[in-house]
Amino acid sequence: MEARPAPAEDWPNATVLVVDDEPGMRNFLLKTLAPRVGQVLGAGSAEEAEALLQKHRCDLLILDITLPGKNGIELLKALREQGNACEVVLITAFADLDTAIEALRAGAGDFLLKPFRTAQVLGAVRQGLERARLKRENWVLRRSLHRHTPPADGLVGRSIVIKGLQAALQRVAAVDSTVLLTGASGTGKELAAQALHRLGSGPDAPFVPVNCAAISPMQIEAELFGSPGRDGLFVYAQGGTLFLDEIGEMPLPMQATLLRALETRSIRPVGSQQEIPLQLRIVAATNRPLRSEVEAGLFRADLYYRLQVVELKLPPLAAHKEDIPDLVAHFIATLAPRLGVPPIAVSDDEMRYLQQYDWPGNVRELRNLIERSLIVGALNVSALYQSLSRTHGEPARLAPGDITDLHTLEKRHILAVLDSVDGDKTRAAQLLGISRRTLERRCAEWTPA
Known part of the structure; x- marks a missing residue:
């Protein structure tokens, strides 16, 4: 295994895995990408790559077809069968039309023939990471449509009450503190979260809403944090806002895991040893009196106080x-x-x-x-x-x-x-x-x- 963390310039949140059994080619690709991505990893075989993918979330895989043991196309097919949808650029020194067709059918996004120039590699990486970004955005959009959430109508009103709320949102948007929105059902907590998101992150950043009451207690950790081969909602919200609606419904065991994520500003996918740093704002909402829930032993006191960094109450x-x-x-x-x-x-x-x-x-x-x-x-x-x-x-x-x-x-x-x-x-x-x-x-x- 080779890992070259380096200052990120072009793709600061991306992780790229290079799989090539030729040390010279592998080192060339590692050195080319190290200054441009958040993390670049190297493997000399398909088996070594599979071991790395069990521990690391990968945005892009640069994969040589000719490998000892399992070849690159076999590895690609196995990853797709496991549900790993990371972008793949296949490289080879020996290619014909049939090989290229097989590679594309297996799920490769690009195909490079050795020897190639640095500009070709960077172009393929740029296109692959752009495809990965679009997949995340489309996933967030489909999920929002599936929730049947009405489009944001904004916080409408000229009363002193609403103007005060709008001013508070303006102030909070200037910092990345966690925000807790409280108020009765129907008062517009999600609209307030969307307004805070637009003011702080801008309209192009992802806004990922999560109804904590709608996810099975058995699935919520993997849904939020991800698992090998599958990104969680925290990853989809990177650079934007994760909105945890009905936070009071979150199971107690999951509350401890969420508390750790808030305190360390990082997450660890289920079954992984990798820590993924978080660059997002977390907004939680509840229509339940969390202080009473704490007193009743239904909500963790430490999580409540961690969420309550900034609390905004929406008026009826x-x-x-x-x-x-x-x-x-x-x-x-x-x-x-x-x-x-x-x-x-x-x-x-x-x-x-x-x-x-x-x-x-x-x-x-x-x-x-x-x-x-x-x-x-x-x-x-x-x-x-x-x-x-x-x-x-x-x-x-x-x-x-x-x-x-x-x-x-x-x-x-x-x-x-x-x-x-x-x-x-x-x-x-x-x-x-x-x-x-x-x-x-x-x-x-x-x-x-």
Whole structure:
């Protein structure tokens, strides 16, 4: 094994493995790449290369076809069968058309014929690492689409509350400290994380959202940190932001591993001895009171204090109802083109009507109301108290004067949703866009002592 760490100039985060049984050619490639990549490794055989790949994450493999024992194409096929998708540049002194076709079918990205010039090698490396970068970006995009996360709408509003939050995000963006976002469901924690990301890392850096509650406890470590032949989400977020949503749902054993990563600013993939340095911002979010979770033994105190370097609390919509007109206008302007429908008009009376409601589902509930209203073609206020999942048809419209007390409207809406799911509070909370705890608190308020 040969390793030549060197000052990185061109590709500071890349690791390249050179596999060639000729010492002269191997040393030439190592010396050429050492000043330009974060780490360059060397191996003289396929077997030695496989041992290195068990310990090191590799972005690019420069692989000679003619090797003692297992040849380069056989090694490439074996790596692809194992799920290792690193970029590969094959090199050889003896090549024909059939060999080149076999190499490309096996998964090689480029093919160089010896002897080659330094410029050719660097060109192949540059193209290979660019392909690797595009793969990571496409993976992040596909994952974001799979989450069905609505596009970032930004933190809209001119109230003192929202302006204060925007100013806080501006200040925090100037440093790379870990940030903890707290607040009820639907208050826009992911939007705040995206705003912080854009302000601090820029729009071209990766933003990788992770729902900690949606990953199996058995898979979460490999999903976050990676495993041999497979990058984890920390690697995909390098140079940008890793957003750990619902951090309070993370299993206790995984909390210790995350704490170590935060303290050392490095990760170790599952089954690997390699330490990968981190160059990213970590933003965590929760709608659960973590301090209470710590007291109950459900969340590590040391991790809580490590996440709480900077804590920003997102306000419920009820605390800044003066922003409702701006939010309504914004949602109409952004959602109508996406849905392919004309915008709707909202009268002054209807707007005052909306501003009386307490919005237990916060901004998310308002957004969903506007989306449903755009589909129907008019402000669908009846959706605030009558579950669409129950009627399965055209929602009834409220006539002026039907209801003037929106606290009553809220109660009717929640009770209707509960009735539609036969009293299942977990399902009802999901439909309402609020936490079960909030739902139970609302129900307790309506139950006589």
